[in-house]
Amino acid sequence: MCNRPARSAPLHPEAPVTPCTELDPPEQDLLQSHELELTRRHFLAASSVVSAGLAVGISPAAAQRTSASAQANMVPITLTINKQQRTLTIDTRTSLLDLLREHLDLTGSKKGCDHGQCGACTVLLDGRRVNSCLTLAVAAQGAEITTIEGLGTPDNLSPAQSAFLAHDGFQCGYCTPGQICSATALADEVQHGELSQVSFETGHTQHPGSPAGSPAGVEHPDLTDDEIRERMSGNICRCGAYPNIVAAVRQLTRNGGRA
Amino acid sequence: MNPFTYTRASAPEAAVHALNANTKCLGGGTNLVDLMKDGVEHPDHLLDVNHIGLDKIEASATGARIGASARNSDLANHPGIVANYPLLSHALLSGASPQLRNMATTAGNLMQRTRCYYFMDTAFPACNKRAPGTGCGALSGINRYHAILGQTDDGPHSPHSCIATNPSDMNVALYALDAQVEVLGPHGKRTIPVIDFHRLPGNDPALDTVLKPDELITAVTLPQAKFAKNSWYLKARDRQSYAFALVSVAAGLELDGNTIRSAGLALGGVAHKPWRSHEAEAALANQPATPDTFRKAAEIALRGAHGYKYNAFKIELAKQCIVRALTQATQGVQQA
Numbered sequence: 001m002c003n004r005p006a007r008s009a010p011l012h013p014e015a016p017v018t019p020c021t022e023l024d025p026p027e028q029d030l031l032q033s034h035e036l037e038l039t040r041r042h043f044l045a046a047s048s049v050v051s052a053g054l055a056v057g058i059s060p061a062a063a064q065r066t067s068a069s070a071q072a073n074m075v076p077i078t079l080t081i082n083k084q085q086r087t088l089t090i091d092t093r094t095s096l097l098d099l100l101r102e103h104l105d106l107t108g109s110k111k112g113c114d115h116g117q118c119g120a121c122t123v124l125l126d127g128r129r130v131n132s133c134l135t136l137a138v139a140a141q142g143a144e145i146t147t148i149e150g151l152g153t154p155d156n157l158s159p160a161q162s163a164f165l166a167h168d169g170f171q172c173g174y175c176t177p178g179q180i181c182s183a184t185a186l187a188d189e190v191q192h193g194e195l196s197q198v199s200f201e202t203g204h205t206q207h208p209g210s211p212a213g214s215p216a217g218v219e220h221p222d223l224t225d226d227e228i229r230e231r232m233s234g235n236i237c238r239c240g241a242y243p244n245i246v247a248a249v250r251q252l253t254r255n256g257g258r259a
Numbered sequence: 260m261n262p263f264t265y266t267r268a269s270a271p272e273a274a275v276h277a278l279n280a281n282t283k284c285l286g287g288g289t290n291l292v293d294l295m296k297d298g299v300e301h302p303d304h305l306l307d308v309n310h311i312g313l314d315k316i317e318a319s320a321t322g323a324r325i326g327a328s329a330r331n332s333d334l335a336n337h338p339g340i341v342a343n344y345p346l347l348s349h350a351l352l353s354g355a356s357p358q359l360r361n362m363a364t365t366a367g368n369l370m371q372r373t374r375c376y377y378f379m380d381t382a383f384p385a386c387n388k389r390a391p392g393t394g395c396g397a398l399s400g401i402n403r404y405h406a407i408l409g410q411t412d413d414g415p416h417s418p419h420s421c422i423a424t425n426p427s428d429m430n431v432a433l434y435a436l437d438a439q440v441e442v443l444g445p446h447g448k449r450t451i452p453v454i455d456f457h458r459l460p461g462n463d464p465a466l467d468t469v470l471k472p473d474e475l476i477t478a479v480t481l482p483q484a485k486f487a488k489n490s491w492y493l494k495a496r497d498r499q500s501y502a503f504a505l506v507s508v509a510a511g512l513e514l515d516g517n518t519i520r521s522a523g524l525a526l527g528g529v530a531h532k533p534w535r536s537h538e539a540e541a542a543l544a545n546q547p548a549t550p551d552t553f554r555k556a557a558e559i560a561l562r563g564a565h566g567y568k569y570n571a572f573k574i575e576l577a578k579q580c581i582v583r584a585l586t587q588a589t590q591g592v593q594q595a
Binding site for chain 1: 264287357500
């Protein structure tokens with residue numbers, strides 16, 4: 001248990017702390033207490049110091065200390081998710097993935113390995129693909145997040161969603177939200193001429209015919225299937241739908257990200 | 260994960276002021292958060308150093324200055340880096356996945372901890388790096404990804420033994436490129452050659468680097484570009500992409516016709532830190548760029564190597580990789 005006192009400095013000077021708009025405070029405590037032991041203690045201690053102290057055989061003073069240290073780990077954050085600003089109070093340990101799934105009911109992003117190895121949790125943070133399971137929600141304060149729910153709607157699919165549908169780029173579908181978020185970012189990276197390891201193997205790191213030393217980014221790397229596989233290697237598909245995923249990304253990128 | 264408090268640093272000096280033994284700097288979090296989830300790391304406090312203006316990259320043929328919080332993907336795609344230090348781009352893009360490279364920072368990569376299973380899993384009782392004095396589980400365990408050079412092997416029960424490897428690809432290129440690490444401490448700045456930044460396990464395997472708990476990495480600098488035309492990063496691994504190296508080689512050649520004027524050569528996946536062989540580099544200098552020369556350098560680089568049950572193959576693999584990387588470097592970037 002950390003006994004460090006609460007920090008008095010604001011987390012983010014530009015963004016004044018605002019009250020939680022997601023839930024009423026008692027509901028919020030209840031919700032968080034489901035998954036976080038510390039928060040449960042905090043809830044118990046804060047709601048009834050005396051009875052909690054009696055119930056677990058500790059003094060009211062000790063219960064208050066527990067409450068104080070738990071408070072130090074609860075922080076208010078504001079971030080934008082799918083163009084909607086969200087403000088809520090979270091335990092510092094909360095990953096962005098758990099924030100989305102457990103606090104905001106955005107369950108499209110999936111928890112596969114929870115260790116940054118499978119890519120099922122891939123979301124866009126300020127337009128770039130990241131593993132939300134290894135992103136601390138508190139560190140994403142102020143960021144703009146786009147999840148699978150923010151890419152398209154059933155009546156108006158995003159280009160990547162259309163491409164995956166057209167090529168049957170999935171089987172069970174569990175990895176698919178991560179695959180689609182990843183492919184969406186991939187198309188954008190290709191537009192910006194970003195390189196991959198395969199670009200070095202194939203010599204596509206600079207504009208053909210230009211002198212050595214010309215800047216990268218002047219040519220879109222030739223997106224062979226090898227390039228697509230390398231650039232999608234952060235997303236594992238347990239069903240092995242890879243050939244169709246590659247076909248979907250091929251369609252997506254050949255159309256310049258427009259399905 | 261243990262409870263912790265979190266603050267965002269506002270400036271490098273303020274960050275240094277806030278640092279202590281129980282505080283960890285948070286960059287991309289790709290390694291630290293992962294290890295915290297498993298209880299391997301358990302800082303009381305996280306100091307977010309992503310918003311203190313250390314994300315800039317400047318690079319030209321005469322040198323480079325890379326901010327500590329520059330993302331791996333930004334660094335790998337920076338036009339000045341691709342043009343003048345392609346070895347660094349090539350190494351960075353050989354590591355992790357696009358998602359992780361969008362998160363991971365330069366300083367975080369310097370501080371990346373080993374992937375040794377016995378270090379990463381607290382269910383294993385013996386690990387001198389995680390729990391000093393408990394011994395080394397890898398010596399008599401599964402040691403496929405472990406060290407063959409520079410390790411401390413006083414037996415599995417010794418408090419000094421450690422055969423862990425440094426898993427970074429970026430670091431291997433930085434060694435071959437003669438990078439320097441700039442750090443800020445309570446008494447000001449100091450500059451550390453990257454080859455002295457990481458340590459061999461010696462008698463204290465718990466320590467990966469010479470960075471002090473109250474010091475902050477602010478930048479990595481590169482000297483004049485010598486290997487812009489002729490360099491190669493070769494990574495041998497169990498799958499084509501998104502896997503750690505069994506052996507990797509960062510090779511840079513400064514050629515004058517077919518004669519090697521100077522060479523940079525470092526190995527990854529073989530030691531507690533990237534393994535730069537000055538002797539092998541000396542054996543390449545002023546020699547013709549031929550397979551014979553490369554084979555001699557490879558033999559010299561692997562002098563004193565010692566393998567274990569599951570990784571002895573890496574000695575020969577490393578030699579072959581050196582020859583191949585130097586051959587590729589001679590040819591420059593392949594033409595499509």
